[in-house]
Amino acid sequence: MRAQPARHRILVVGGGFGGATAARYLLKRDPSLEVTLVEPSQSYVTCPFSNLYLGGLRDWDSLAHGFDDLRALGVRVVHDRVEAIDAEKRQAALSDGTRINWDRLILSPGIDIRWGTLEGYDEAAAELTPHAWKAGPQTQLLQRQLAEMPDGGTFVMVIPEGAYRCPPGPYERAAMVAHYFKTHKPASKILLLDGKDQFSKQGLFQQGWKALYGEMIEWVGLSGDGQVVRVDARAKEVETAFGTVHRADVLNVIPPQQAGLIAAQAGVTDASGWAPVKGGSFASALVEGVHVLGDATIASPMPKSGFAANTQAKVAVAVILAELAGAPIPEASYANTCYSLIGPGYGISVAGVYRAEGDAIVEVPDSGGVSPLDAPASFREAEARYGEGWYASICRDIWGSA
Amino acid sequence: MPTVTRLLIAFLMTGSGALAEGPVDPAVLAGPCANCHGPDGHSAGAIPSIAGLPEAETAALLRAFRADEVQGATVMPRLMKGYDEAQIDMLAKWFAEVKS
Numbered sequence: 001m002r003a004q005p006a007r008h009r010i011l012v013v014g015g016g017f018g019g020a021t022a023a024r025y026l027l028k029r030d031p032s033l034e035v036t037l038v039e040p041s042q043s044y045v046t047c048p049f050s051n052l053y054l055g056g057l058r059d060w061d062s063l064a065h066g067f068d069d070l071r072a073l074g075v076r077v078v079h080d081r082v083e084a085i086d087a088e089k090r091q092a093a094l095s096d097g098t099r100i101n102w103d104r105l106i107l108s109p110g111i112d113i114r115w116g117t118l119e120g121y122d123e124a125a126a127e128l129t130p131h132a133w134k135a136g137p138q139t140q141l142l143q144r145q146l147a148e149m150p151d152g153g154t155f156v157m158v159i160p161e162g163a164y165r166c167p168p169g170p171y172e173r174a175a176m177v178a179h180y181f182k183t184h185k186p187a188s189k190i191l192l193l194d195g196k197d198q199f200s201k202q203g204l205f206q207q208g209w210k211a212l213y214g215e216m217i218e219w220v221g222l223s224g225d226g227q228v229v230r231v232d233a234r235a236k237e238v239e240t241a242f243g244t245v246h247r248a249d250v251l252n253v254i255p256p257q258q259a260g261l262i263a264a265q266a267g268v269t270d271a272s273g274w275a276p277v278k279g280g281s282f283a284s285a286l287v288e289g290v291h292v293l294g295d296a297t298i299a300s301p302m303p304k305s306g307f308a309a310n311t312q313a314k315v316a317v318a319v320i321l322a323e324l325a326g327a328p329i330p331e332a333s334y335a336n337t338c339y340s341l342i343g344p345g346y347g348i349s350v351a352g353v354y355r356a357e358g359d360a361i362v363e364v365p366d367s368g369g370v371s372p373l374d375a376p377a378s379f380r381e382a383e384a385r386y387g388e389g390w391y392a393s394i395c396r397d398i399w400g401s402a
Numbered sequence: 403m404p405t406v407t408r409l410l411i412a413f414l415m416t417g418s419g420a421l422a423e424g425p426v427d428p429a430v431l432a433g434p435c436a437n438c439h440g441p442d443g444h445s446a447g448a449i450p451s452i453a454g455l456p457e458a459e460t461a462a463l464l465r466a467f468r469a470d471e472v473q474g475a476t477v478m479p480r481l482m483k484g485y486d487e488a489q490i491d492m493l494a495k496w497f498a499e500v501k502s
Contacts, residue, residue, distance in 0.1 A: 311434045311437070314429075314430060318427050318430045330424050330425050349476065351480045352484075354484075364484035367480065383477070385448045386476060388447060389445065389446075390438045390449065393449060
């Protein structure tokens with residue numbers, strides 16, 4: 001009798017769009033692997049579609065996805081937090097003191113808030129004026145504040161410049177809050193204070209806002225003095241670069257962000273706070289034997305989206321399997337489609353197809369792009385329906401739950 | 403079929419563009435499709451399932467999307483413009499052969 005070869009041990013940190021996809025596809029493609037997934041939460045609540053919850057179009061439970069299906073597939077799911085990564089020893093330390101050794105490590109830690117970068121916005125301030133940019137109690141807090149706001153109030157959203165999770169997310173949120181106001185508090189206003197002059201799917205959003213909500217949403221960009229430099233969470237006031245003070249009834253501050261903190265601890269982030277990766281594999285450019293996925297990475301021109309993280313995970317899995325088998329490394333292929341809902345039956349999208357060129361990621365020329373501006377209502381209706389279909393399919397592809 | 407064999411076959415099959423730096427793994431090429439069309443092309447919602455569709459029909463439809471010849475299409479024309487002839491054939495074959 002021959003001895004069983006040692007099973008390769010893969011540790012995945014983070015049970016979101018990148019990490020849970022990686023865990024599933026590792027075992028789907030090679031059931032002999034020993035795959036451990038460490039995720040603090042018993043169920044993962046998705047940022048995608050959390051704006052629909054704010055709009056009253058989706059219930060909370062439909063956003064939460066458990067890990068039983070991954071367990072049934074053979075993934076060892078550990079609900080704990082990774083406190084430290086020792087890349088040289090190839091060992092992770094969990095909060096409860098457990099140590100896990102790996103042959104390959106996949107980090108998919110999402111984002112953390114860069115507290116203190118925006119004056120006055122710290123963790124205590126977020127309890128008064130939520131960011132709601134990591135789906136969970138923050139999203140529910142924002143929903144309660146909107147529900148308690150009297151009709152005729154003003155909802156103010158602070159939107160950052162630079163790299164942040166889900167580029168079209170703030171503008172979809174504006175639309176969903178507008179839908180809620182139109183339905184329940186029609187005299188209310190929405191003011192968007194933006195640190196930049198252009199945004200994702202801008203023409204489509206502005207067209208849709210006007211079509212469905214008239215003048216309810218006002219967007220102020222950087223050159224119109226939209227950049228917020230100070231937050232007073234107690235007074236629900238913000239101050240712009242040129243000193244204008246805006247008072248809100250409900251204030252939503254989307255602050256500057258960085259890779260999930262464990263990424264910095266593991267040494268995979270650079271001075272930008274994000275993790276540079278090799279475009280063909282999503283292997284860390286800084287630490288050997290470690291892959292980084294999703295919002296934590298510098299993957300431009302790919303956006304920080306759940307769809308992108310899922311396709312990055314599938315490439316990383318194929319690369320890891322090839323490396324472990326001593327086979328040639330397969331060519332990378334990525335895509336993205338981000339649907340945004342402006343109102344019931346009114347959806348828009350942006351899509352892209354990406355490949356690796358050396359260590360860089362490039363968009364395939366002449367592919368991708370946004371929904372046409374002059375499309376008929378049937379097109380918007382179809383994209384609303386397909387957005388919902390996308391959510392059902394990707395959730396089944398990742399957590400096994402639609 | 404074991405992954406390694408699949409990779410080797412893909413390696414022998416591939417003849418695509420100058421950007422190619424390694425073998426094309428059809429599972430990687432087909433990976434993003436699952437995000438909307440469901441795991442292995444079995445949809446969980448409003449977007450059509452594509453698992454087990456006849457290869458020639460799928461290849462023809464994907465080419466028609468790419469050429470903006472499909473009435474009522476939304477995102478597929480934009481996506482298919484990112485795939486070349488060999489990649490379209492490989493995707494059509496992959497989803498035709500997927501286990502239902």
